[in-house]
Structures are given as structure tokens and as C-alpha cells.
Amino acid sequence: MQKLTIERLASIILFILLFSLAIRVPIDTDTWWHLRSGEQTLHDRSILREDVFSFTQQGQTWINHSWGAQIILYGAYKLTGGTDDPASTGTIGLALYTAMLATISMFFIYRMCTGNVYSRMFVLVLGAATATVFWSPRPQMFSFLFGTLTLYILHLYRDKQVDRLWLLPVLMIFWVNLHAGFAIGFIIIFGFIVGEVIQRLLDRETALNFAQLRYLFVITLLAIFALSLNPFGPRMILYPFDTAGIRVLNLFIQEWRSPDFKNPQTWPFIAMLGGFIILAGRTSHQLRYSDLVLVAGTAALALWASRNISVFAIVATPALSRLVENWLQSRNWIVIPAQTVTVQMARLNIAILIIVLIAAVAQIGNTLSTENVKELHEEYLPVGAVSYLQEHQLSGPMFNDYNWGGYFIFTLPNYPVFVDGRTDLYGDDFLTDYVRAILGAKEWESVLVRYDIQLVVIQEATALATLLREKTEEWQIIYEDDLAIIFQRISGV
Numbered sequence: 001m002q003k004l005t006i007e008r009l010a011s012i013i014l015f016i017l018l019f020s021l022a023i024r025v026p027i028d029t030d031t032w033w034h035l036r037s038g039e040q041t042l043h044d045r046s047i048l049r050e051d052v053f054s055f056t057q058q059g060q061t062w063i064n065h066s067w068g069a070q071i072i073l074y075g076a077y078k079l080t081g082g083t084d085d086p087a088s089t090g091t092i093g094l095a096l097y098t099a100m101l102a103t104i105s106m107f108f109i110y111r112m113c114t115g116n117v118y119s120r121m122f123v124l125v126l127g128a129a130t131a132t133v134f135w136s137p138r139p140q141m142f143s144f145l146f147g148t149l150t151l152y153i154l155h156l157y158r159d160k161q162v163d164r165l166w167l168l169p170v171l172m173i174f175w176v177n178l179h180a181g182f183a184i185g186f187i188i189i190f191g192f193i194v195g196e197v198i199q200r201l202l203d204r205e206t207a208l209n210f211a212q213l214r215y216l217f218v219i220t221l222l223a224i225f226a227l228s229l230n231p232f233g234p235r236m237i238l239y240p241f242d243t244a245g246i247r248v249l250n251l252f253i254q255e256w257r258s259p260d261f262k263n264p265q266t267w268p269f270i271a272m273l274g275g276f277i278i279l280a281g282r283t284s285h286q287l288r289y290s291d292l293v294l295v296a297g298t299a300a301l302a303l304w305a306s307r308n309i310s311v312f313a314i315v316a317t318p319a320l321s322r323l324v325e326n327w328l329q330s331r332n333w334i335v336i337p338a339q340t341v342t343v344q345m346a347r348l349n350i351a352i353l354i355i356v357l358i359a360a361v362a363q364i365g366n367t368l369s370t371e372n373v374k375e376l377h378e379e380y381l382p383v384g385a386v387s388y389l390q391e392h393q394l395s396g397p398m399f400n401d402y403n404w405g406g407y408f409i410f411t412l413p414n415y416p417v418f419v420d421g422r423t424d425l426y427g428d429d430f431l432t433d434y435v436r437a438i439l440g441a442k443e444w445e446s447v448l449v450r451y452d453i454q455l456v457v458i459q460e461a462t463a464l465a466t467l468l469r470e471k472t473e474e475w476q477i478i479y480e481d482d483l484a485i486i487f488q489r490i491s492g493v
Contacts, residue, residue, distance in 0.1 A: 007117045009349045011110075013356050014121050015103060018128055020360045022102035025373050026094045027380040028136040029403055030421040031073075032086060032410035034066060038074030041067060047231050051425055053409045055397050055416035056451065062425050063232050065180040065239060069139030072178075073097060086381070086411060087374045094137035095368055101141040102131075105148040105314075112155045112318035115325035123324055126275075127317030129268035134310030143181025146171055147314050150185040154192050155318070157216070158208060158290070165219045169226040176230045183240035184311050189220050191297050191315075195290025206288070243424050248431035255307040269309045272316055273299055279323035283330060291319040385457055385484035386411045394478075394488065398455040399448060401462070402434060404484075408457075418451065440467045456487040 037048055047067045051057040064070075074082075076097040082090020106128055113120040134144055149171060156162040168189070175182040193216060200207035208216070228234040259266045276295060280287065294315040301308035366372065377383050382404055389412055398415050400408055405420025419426060419434050426434075437447040440463035448456070456475070458465055460483060468475045468487045479486040 006349070009353060010117050010121060012353060014110075014124065015107065016356055016360050018106050018124075019099050019103045020363050021128060021132065022099035022135055023095045023364045023367055024098065024135070025367065025376045026086075026091050026137045027376055028138060029381065029406040031094065031137050031406065033406035033420055033422070034070045034138060035074050035077055035082075036410045036413075037064065037067070038070035038072075041071055042074065049231075051422075053417060054405075054420065054425075056418055056430065057425055058416065060425065062422070063235070063239060065176070065230075065232070065236065066139035066178065067231070068174075068177040069142055069179055073137065073139070084411070086407070087370065087377050089370075091373050092368050095364075098135055098137045098141055101145050102128075102135050105145045106131075108148045108152045109314065109317050112152060113321035114318075115321055115328070119324050119328060120321055123317055123321040126268060126272055127313045127320075130272050130316075131310040131313035133265050133269070133306060139179040140181055142175065142178040143184050144310055144314070146175045146178075146182070147184040147188060147311060150188050151192075151314055151318075154189070157212075158192075158196070158288075165216060168219055169222040172223045172226040173229050176227045176236055180236070180239050180243065182227065186220075186224070187297070187301070187311065188294065188315065189216075189223070191294040192290045193217065193220070195288065195293035198289040198293070202289070239424075247428050248423075248435055256305045258303060259306040259309065266306065266309070269302065269312065272313070272320065276316055276320050276323065279320070279327055283323055283326045287319060287322065291315075291322075295319050379483075381407055382457070382484040384481045385479055385486055388479045388486065389415060389457070394455055396455055397451055397453055398457060399437070399451070399453040400456075401438070401458045403459075404457070415455075418453075438462055438464050440464050454489045458485060459483065460485045 033053065036053070040052065041047055048064045049062060051060050051062045073094065076093035077090040078093070080089050080091075080093035080096070082088050082093060106124060109127060110120060110124050113123060115123075131144070134140065150168065153164050153167055153171075156164050168185075172182055172185065175185060193213065196208045196213060196216075200210065200213065224237065227237045230236050232239075254260075259269065261267075261270065295312070298308065298312040298315050302312040374383075382401075386408070393414065396415055397418070398408075399418045402419050402421070405417045408415060408417050409420060419431070423431065433447045433450075436442070437444045438458065444464065444467070447453075456464070456468060460480065465485050465487075469477070474490055475487045476490055477485060478488045
């Protein structure tokens with residue numbers, strides 16, 4: 001019992017709190033098409049290679065790069081009693097999936113941090129708050145974990161002289177079959193190599209030698225070749241570039257746009273970036289060039305697209321911890337936690353730990369309670385519209401809001417969607433048509449006519465909804481609430 005020192009207690013409490021922080025109700029609509037895909041894969045006992053969920057791309061080739069993660073997601077959902085009702089207890093499994101991968105990732109980041117337990121805790125909490133913008137029950141959580149592991153392997157090689165680089169190709173084999181975010185791994189690797197080459201040229205004493213760099217480069221090539229070991233073959237190597245190059249994606253999809261700094265979710269990112277810049281100029285500690293290249297590069301990516309904020313958090317947290325530690329030491333603000341405790345103090349530590357555990361369990365239980373899940377689903381998802389369509393079984397084809405497509409795939413299997421979050425499947429031209437229609441731009445009606453749309457299920461506050469309200473001779477409102485509105489084409493028109 002006396003082994004539970006102040007430092008260990010603080011670390012345990014930290015990760016209990018981080019786990020609680022990562023628990024969240026699944027309201028991301030892309031979660032639901034991933035679940036349906038996982039279910040379909042298990043039912044057919046084969047990986048989906050063609051679209052079966054939309055009527056606009058039915059039968060078209062689909063590179064389902066997240067097939068492995070979809071099976072895991074669906075397994076987590078079913079393991080906790082998931083049903084066709086999105087508000088079922090299956091949300092517990094999805095929340096635990098997210099929290100486990102997030103907490104494991106933050107553990108490895110913590111291992112890379114320097115300083116005493118308190119300064120490391122402070123920086124880690126800031127890093128976690130920054131990364132939460134990325135945390136949701138989707139396959140991308142594996143990219144967050146594997147990005148962290150990639151940096152950790154490089155950290156071991158450079159700072160601990162422990163060679164685990166051979167794990168990188170193995171990691172990529174798993175990564176490419178779980179999520180196409182493996183590009184994150186190579187961003188980290190190439191940023192690291194560039195930084196170490198600069199370090200070698202400017203400060204040979206602290207840099208990796210050319211033999212070590214050559215070995216790392218060879219391992220990187222093997223990791224690239226390892227990406228071919230997937231059901232879709234070598235084409236997956238360039239897949240991330242195809243997705244990132246979709247113009248509509250970068251212009252209109254929120255997570256691919258620059259951060260909205262009016263959104264409180266982005267404020268930890270601002271604090272972290274600002275803190276790094278200030279401390280880098282105020283301390284005598286010289287960061288390695290690999291740290292500087294990675295932080296600067298991922299900061300630029302984060303400013304380009306908000307989804308990259310989490311990548312910045314991965315590389316910036318350990319680097320910031322080194323600056324914080326040096327800043328504290330320069331002012332002789334050094335705190336050394338007690339390494340031994342009395343029996344009475346140990347008992348108090350145990351009591352504190354039990355109280356924190358009880359509080360965390362209570363908080364998680366409240367978050368994932370049926371009442372809270374239903375309340376949040378009704379606030380953010382078109383629950384009422386889905387219930388109406390399930391009850392009345394109207395004839396399509398249906399034009400739907402992009403943000404709800406994944407949710408409809410799960411809840412309305414009898415209504416093939418117009419569009420959903422699989423942007424790579426739809427492509428630029430089709431998504432441009434969708435945007436023109438939803439924004440009520442020039443020739444918006446031609447999109448509805450071309451696809452013979454009979455039902456329109458969209459957000460109430462869209463330009464298209466306003467325009468259809470005025471077309472009373474062609475369209476009638478059959479359902480409306482504070483979030484969603486359903487229009488039906490009048491027969492014979």
C-alpha cells in the first residue's frame with residue numbers, strides 16, 4: 001500500500017480523468033455508416049468493394065479503406081447490446097472504444113514528456129484538450145493511436161537509443177487496413193528525418209549519424225511498401241492524396257476547413273501553439289530541429305484543416321513539456337514529489353483514488369444514460385424525421401442533407417441516400433451538384449429533376465428549404481421540427 005506514492009497517485013488520477021474526458025455520446029453521423037458497413041461485411045463475410053447504400057452511386061467501385069475498423073466498431077456496438085436503435089446501449093461500446101484508444105494514445109505521449117509529474121500532467125491535459133476535436137467513435141481513432149505510436153518509436157530510437165524501427169512496417173500493415181490516415185505516420189516520419197538531417201548539418205554532436213539516418217530511411221521505404229498489403233493493393237499508397245484533393249471537401253466540409261477560432265473547441269489549440277511560441281523564445285533550451293520541424297509543419301496543417309489539430313497535439317505535447325521543464329528550472333521552480341509515504345498517507349492516497357474512481361464512474365454513467373443519449377440525439381440528429389419516414393414508408397428517391405447521410409444509412413435502410421460522408425466515392429463533380437442544390441445556387445432545380453427526387457430531407461435552416469417553401473405548387477411540407485424538414489413532390493408535377 002505504501003508503494004502508492006504521490007507521483008503514482010497523480011498519474012493514475014490523471015488517466016482516470018482523461019478516460020472520463022474521452023467518454024462522449026456518439027453524435028457524429030459518419031459513425032453510423034461505418035457501423036452499417038461493419039455489419040454488412042460480417043453478414044456477407046466479404047469486404048464491401050461496391051456502393052450498396054446510395055442510389056446515386058449504386059454499384060460503383062468503393063475503396064472501403066476502413067473495413068477493419070468498421071468490424072471492430074460494430075463488434076463494440078453489439079457487445080454492449082447495440083440494436084437498430086442508435087440510442088440503444090450500444091452507444092456504451094462506441095464510447096468505450098473512443099475512450100480506450102484516446103487514453104492509450106495519451107499514455108504513450110505522456111511517456112515521451114519530460115519534467116516532474118505535475119508539469120507533465122499540466123502539458124498532457126492541455127494536449128488532450130487540444131486533441132479532443134478529433135475524438136469520436138470513428139476509424140480515425142486508430143490513426144490517432146498509430147500516429148502516437150509512430151512518434152514514440154522514433155522517440156525511442158533518438159532519445160533512448162532503443163531500436164524498435166522494425167515495428168514501423170508492421171504498424172503500417174495494420175494501419176492501412178483500419179484507416180487511410182496512415183499519411184499521418186509518414187508526415188511524422190519525414191518531418192523527423194528532415195529535422196534530424198538539419199541537426200546533423202548544424203550540430204553533429206547531438207544528431208543521429210548518417211548511418212542511423214540511412215537505416216531509418218530504409219525502414220521508411222519498407223513501411224511504404226507494406227501499405228500494399230491490403231484488399232485494394234498498391235493503389236492505397238496514393239489514396240490519401242485523392243481524398244485531400246477533393247475541392248468541395250476543402251471548401252464546405254467543416255473538419256477540412258481552417259479552424260473556426262470562435263468555436264471554444266479550438267481554444268486549447270490556440271493556447272498550446274501560443275505557449276509553444278512564447279516559451280521557445282523565452283528559454284535557453286534548444287529544441288532539436290526534428291521537434292521544431294514537426295511542430296511547425298503540423299501547426300501549418302492544423303491551420304489549413306481543423307482535423308489536423310490532433311496531429312499537432314501528438315507532436316507538440318512532448319516538445320512543449322521540454323520547454324516547460326526548462327522554463328521552470330531556469331527559475332528554480334523545481335518540485336520533487338515524495339518518493340516514500342507513511343502508512344497514514346498511503347491510506348489517504350487509497351481513499352482519494354477510490355473517490356476519484358467513484359466520481360468518474362458516476363460521470364460516465366450519467367453521460368451514457370439512456371435519457372442523456374436520447375436527449376443529445378434529438379438535439380443533434382434528425383430523430384423525428386427518421387421516425388416519420390420509418391412509420392410512413394414513402395416513395396423516393398430521396399435527397400438528403402450531407403451531414404445526415406451516414407445516420408440515414410443506419411436508421412433508414414429502405415431509403416437509399418443521395419449523399420453521405422464517403423466523399424471519395426462521390427467525387428468533386430457530384431458533390432458540386434449537391435452543394436449547388438443545398439445552397440440554392442444557379443440551376444439548383446435541375447439537380448432534383450435529374451435524379452427524379454420525390455423526397456427532400458434537409459435541415460430546416462438551409463437555402464434549399466427556403467426555396468422549396470415557395471414552390472407550393474410543386475412541393476408540400478409533410479414533416480417539420482426545429483431541426484429537420486421533409487418535402488414531398490406533389491403527384492403529377
